[in-house]
Amino acid sequence: MTLHDRLLALDRRWVFGVLALFVIIPLTPMFSNFSVPVTPVKEVREIYDFIEGLKPGDYILLSLDYDPGSLAELHPVAYAMLEQCFAKRLKVITLTLSQTGAQMVEEAVKDVADSCKLYHGFTPERGIDYVYLGYKPYPGLIILGMGMNFRIPFPQDYYGTTLDSIPMMRGIKNYDNVKAVINLSAGNVSDYWVADGNARYGVKLALAMTGVMAADYYPYYQSRQIFGIIGGMKGAAEYESLCKNPGTATEAMKVQVFAHVVIIIFIIIGNLAYFLGRRQTAPTQESR
Amino acid sequence: MKRQIPLVLVFVFGVLLAIQYFVPSEASQRGYEFVLDWITIIGIFAMVLGIWSQIHVGYNKIKHRSEDWQYSVVTLVSMFAMMFFGLSFFGGLHGTIFRLIYNNVFIPIQATIFSLLAFYIASASYRAFRARSAVSTVLLVAALLLMLRVIPTGPLADPINKIGNWMLLVPNLAAKRAILIGVGLGGVATALKIVLGIERSYLGKD
Amino acid sequence: MKYIILLFLTCLTLCLSQAILAQTASLDPPAEAALVPSEPPAPPSNVRVSDLPNDDGHGIQVKWNLSPDDGAGAKSVISYDIYRADTPDAPDSLWKKVGTAVLGIKSYADKGERDAGSRDYLPKHTNLYYRVYAVGAGVRSAAAAAGPVQATDDWFNDMKVPELVFCVVFLILTVRFINMAKKGADLYVRPLAGIEAIDEAIGRATEMGKPILYVLGIGTAGDIATIASFTVLGRVARKVAEYQTSMIVPCIDPVVMTIAQETVKTGYADAGRPDAYKEDSVYYVTSQQFPYVAAVNGTILREKPATNIYLGYFAAESLLLAETGVLAGSIQIAGTDQVSQLPFFVVACDYTLLGEELYAASAYLGREPLLLGTLKAQDYLKAIVLVCMIALLALRVITGADVIRKPFDMPWW
Numbered sequence: 053m054t055l056h057d058r059l060l061a062l063d064r065r066w067v068f069g070v071l072a073l074f075v076i077i078p079l080t081p082m083f084s085n086f087s088v089p090v091t092p093v094k095e096v097r098e099i100y101d102f103i104e105g106l107k108p109g110d111y112i113l114l115s116l117d118y119d120p121g122s123l124a125e126l127h128p129v130a131y132a133m134l135e136q137c138f139a140k141r142l143k144v145i146t147l148t149l150s151q152t153g154a155q156m157v158e159e160a161v162k163d164v165a166d167s168c169k170l171y172h173g174f175t176p177e178r179g180i181d182y183v184y185l186g187y188k189p190y191p192g193l194i195i196l197g198m199g200m201n202f203r204i205p206f207p208q209d210y211y212g213t214t215l216d217s218i219p220m221m222r223g224i225k226n227y228d229n230v231k232a233v234i235n236l237s238a239g240n241v242s243d244y245w246v247a248d249g250n251a252r253y254g255v256k257l258a259l260a261m262t263g264v265m266a267a268d269y270y271p272y273y274q275s276r277q278i279f280g281i282i283g284g285m286k287g288a289a290e291y292e293s294l295c296k297n298p299g300t301a302t303e304a305m306k307v308q309v310f311a312h313v314v315i316i317i318f319i320i321i322g323n324l325a326y327f328l329g330r331r332q333t334a335p336t337q338e339s340r
Numbered sequence: 341m342k343r344q345i346p347l348v349l350v351f352v353f354g355v356l357l358a359i360q361y362f363v364p365s366e367a368s369q370r371g372y373e374f375v376l377d378w379i380t381i382i383g384i385f386a387m388v389l390g391i392w393s394q395i396h397v398g399y400n401k402i403k404h405r406s407e408d409w410q411y412s413v414v415t416l417v418s419m420f421a422m423m424f425f426g427l428s429f430f431g432g433l434h435g436t437i438f439r440l441i442y443n444n445v446f447i448p449i450q451a452t453i454f455s456l457l458a459f460y461i462a463s464a465s466y467r468a469f470r471a472r473s474a475v476s477t478v479l480l481v482a483a484l485l486l487m488l489r490v491i492p493t494g495p496l497a498d499p500i501n502k503i504g505n506w507m508l509l510v511p512n513l514a515a516k517r518a519i520l521i522g523v524g525l526g527g528v529a530t531a532l533k534i535v536l537g538i539e540r541s542y543l544g545k546d
Numbered sequence: 547m548k549y550i551i552l553l554f555l556t557c558l559t560l561c562l563s564q565a566i567l568a569q570t571a572s573l574d575p576p577a578e579a580a581l582v583p584s585e586p587p588a589p590p591s592n593v594r595v596s597d598l599p600n601d602d603g604h605g606i607q608v609k610w611n612l613s614p615d616d617g618a619g620a621k622s623v624i625s626y627d628i629y630r631a632d633t634p635d636a637p638d639s640l641w642k643k644v645g646t647a648v649l650g651i652k653s654y655a656d657k658g659e660r661d662a663g664s665r666d667y668l669p670k671h672t673n674l675y676y677r678v679y680a681v682g683a684g685v686r687s688a689a690a691a692a693g694p695v696q697a698t699d700d701w702f703n704d705m706k707v708p709e710l711v712f713c714v715v716f717l718i719l720t721v722r723f724i725n726m727a728k729k730g731a732d733l734y735v736r737p738l739a740g741i742e743a744i745d746e747a748i749g750r751a752t753e754m755g756k757p758i759l760y761v762l763g764i765g766t767a768g769d770i771a772t773i774a775s776f777t778v779l780g781r782v783a784r785k786v787a788e789y790q791t792s793m794i795v796p797c798i799d800p801v802v803m804t805i806a807q808e809t810v811k812t813g814y815a816d817a818g819r820p821d822a823y824k825e826d827s828v829y830y831v832t833s834q835q836f837p838y839v840a841a842v843n844g845t846i847l848r849e850k851p852a853t854n855i856y857l858g859y860f861a862a863e864s865l866l867l868a869e870t871g872v873l874a875g876s877i878q879i880a881g882t883d884q885v886s887q888l889p890f891f892v893v894a895c896d897y898t899l900l901g902e903e904l905y906a907a908s909a910y911l912g913r914e915p916l917l918l919g920t921l922k923a924q925d926y927l928k929a930i931v932l933v934c935m936i937a938l939l940a941l942r943v944i945t946g947a948d949v950i951r952k953p954f955d956m957p958w959w
Contacts (some may be wrong), residue, residue: 121454389798
């Protein structure tokens with residue numbers, strides 16, 4: 053077997069092994085001082101600037117609709133955004149439309165609220181500074197229901213307290229009372245937010261999503277149906293840099309850089325092998 | 341009768357909800373909320389069917405000792421364990437054991453499966469991204485440029501970023517918008533076919 | 547070897563997930579503005595009230611001219627408070643605050659609750675009065691009552707006229723083309739390689755004695771892509787029954803499972819082999835995306851199906867499924883309306899239906915006049931949209947006017 057034949061028939065386990073190695077290497081202490089420069093793009097900055105422009109007491113709805121599979125890309129955004137909202141003393145309504153994300157989101161909100169004591173000298177209180185509505189199925193129906201009244205799909209919060217007896221929810225009826233909805237999603241829930249939340253109720257909407265999905269939503273960004281997009285790990289790192297809150301996304305960018313380099317090298321090797329193979333086949337045909 | 345009743349129901353509710361979209365009155369809104377509630381209720385009943393199917397298939401595999409029947413044991417035991425520990429006398433969804441299983445088994449397993457994607461992308465890229473033709477070369481170059489946006493490339497970072505952003509905001513946007521419009525129109529057509537009873541494959545035979 | 551890799555990947559994910567769950571933050575809380583008592587601002591003028599259009603009959607629109615001290619004069623206006631009462635001369639205690647508008651804003655939509663027992667109930671067909679105060683720092687202006695006004699139901703949302711026009715045009719085109727198709731007109735539909743390959747793929751499975759795997763995606767029964775997939779499933783089931791091979795249909799949704807069972811059973815009955823249908827061949831797995839794909843991948847690796855058909859709504863699991871299919875050596879036909887997943891299918895599958903080609907599959911397979919007519923109407927509507935886009939774009943480029951957005955922002959009467 054010639055070299056190019058071997059390369060073209062390369063067992064995929066070699067690809068997996070090399071990639072795994074280059075994912076681990078940047079996490080070693082050797083690369084602890086290596087950092088990837090991150091320049092926030094306009095669509096990420098617009099979300100940050102919008103939240104920065106809100107006043108204490110303004111309401112914002114964070115719909116954290118992702119499951120543990122997308123934790124790596126979206127958890128950093130959730131943490132950074134919740135931190136920013138609490139620091140600005142906004143009233144944060146959180147919920148999830150992801151069935152398996154309910155407890156994960158609850159723990160994230162609690163984590164950030166507890167950490168505010170350490171870094172900002174106050175602890176946001178559940179019921180006064182934030183509320184967690186929990187999970188309900190059928191995202192389209194829930195989004196439509198909330199457009200009429202939050203109490204239709206969520207008569208109680210995640211802990212069983214009726215919304216009317218929660219101090220911060222008194223007088224808060226539907227999307228008209230919130231300044232914006234930020235949806236963190238890894239699936240098709242964003243489609244429902246755009247089609248039902250924004251198109252039907254005129255909700256001011258921004259999205260944060262996994263990298264693979266972000267490209268799909270640029271048409272909505274350009275038509276201003278959404279006012280910002282945070283896409284994938286890179287977007288999460290950009291948001292962390294804007295919040296001056298470097299976290300796991302910033303750390304994970306090192307891994308992403310190495311992984312991308314490995315994939316690019318493999319693509320180049322694959323193409324070199326392909327062209328070598330073609331060149332060797334062509335002279336054989338001519339000599340006939 | 342088995343086909344007529346569902347067809348009539350689909351037609352009536354399809355037309356009513358289409359009209360409801362244009363009618364903002366209180367009666368229309370109340371009717372819509374009523375329908376939303378019933379959709380949720382039907383979904384819960386359907387879950388019972390799903391659980392029964394899971395148990396039935398798993399039990400048969402175990403009973404007949406089909407290939408890898410042991411995995412069916414794991415599936416059924418896991419399902420019943422989560423249901424059991426999620427019961428309210430264990431604390432329900434806030435219970436200690438349920439949370440323990442959720443945080444230490446469920447979350448890592450889900451994240452693991454998703455992480456396989458990175459490796460599969462690498463192997464698929466290696467196998468499929470070949471400059472076989474002009475079109476595939478364009479695809480290859482575009483993919484490389486977008487991947488390079490993430491990598492610190494020193495003096496090349498700015499032009500690569502600009503080209504990458506242009507690619508996302510112009511040709512990508514145009515193609516996606518075209519497909520979205522087509523998909524939207526297709527969706528309207530399919531919905532119309534279902535409401536009018538033209539599309540009946542979901543009903544089964546008389 | 548595969549177990550070592552799996553173990554390794556699990557450990558890696560555990561490490562990464564722990565790292566992700568540790569977060570730090572440092573932000574300073576904003577300084578609060580000091581309130582300084584001042585002279586009350588001048589009140590807003592020309593307060594006018596009217597029924598809120600396009601609502602459920604429990605809304606009032608309040609408009610006013612800005613206070614002279616809003617952005618000019620003393621510049622002491624911070625916001626506007628809007629109050630409501632049942633009579634114009636009600637005592638101050640009976641005036642209920644219904645909302646606040648920030649400075650520079652000249653209107654407020656008072657959307658009340660429908661239920662009489664609600665805190666924010668706004669009755670229909672009842673005289674109501676409004677006051678609008680200009681609010682400064684710790685002071686507010688005087689305000690006169692505006693009204694009476696009554697909230698009434700609206701029976702047509704006139705902001706949705708463009709959608710209505712679109713639906714009517716589409717219906718007209720559909721009826722016209724269905725009639726043409728019924729009269730025998732030859733409506734051309736371009737070949738879809740993926741659909742044409744299905745017969746060949748089923749034949750291959752029969753020769754190899756291996757089953758066919760059909761995946762309906764992770765959508766619910768209400769998703770258009772899943773519904774389109776049911777049609778193809780019915781035809782595939784009939785072919786499978788005719789060729790006397792087997793099929794496996796794992797489902798992620800119980801409702802999808804019940805419909806798929808009916809569809810496959812019908813396919814077998816249409817082929818004259820109802821007794822060959824096995825109910826366990828169409829089964830529910832789980833409602834979760836990644837557990838579902840793990841189960842299906844396990845099925846692919848164990849059963850080694852000769853043909854994998856992925857038609858429906860797919861998300862991140864598309865490449866996981868397709869690459870596992872490549873490992874198993876299956877022929878793969880895929881189709882989805884999720885644009886983000888199309889590249890993965892194109893790279894890993896032998897045939898891919900792009901976007902709306904999935905919806906056209908039913909018309910393509912059956913060639914029934916009703917289905918062909920609808921498909922043609924869709925194509926013509928797409929042509930109309932294209933012509934409108936080019937025309938409006940040309941108009942915008944030539945004149946510079948925002949003629950594209952304006953018609954959709956105006957109420958139509």
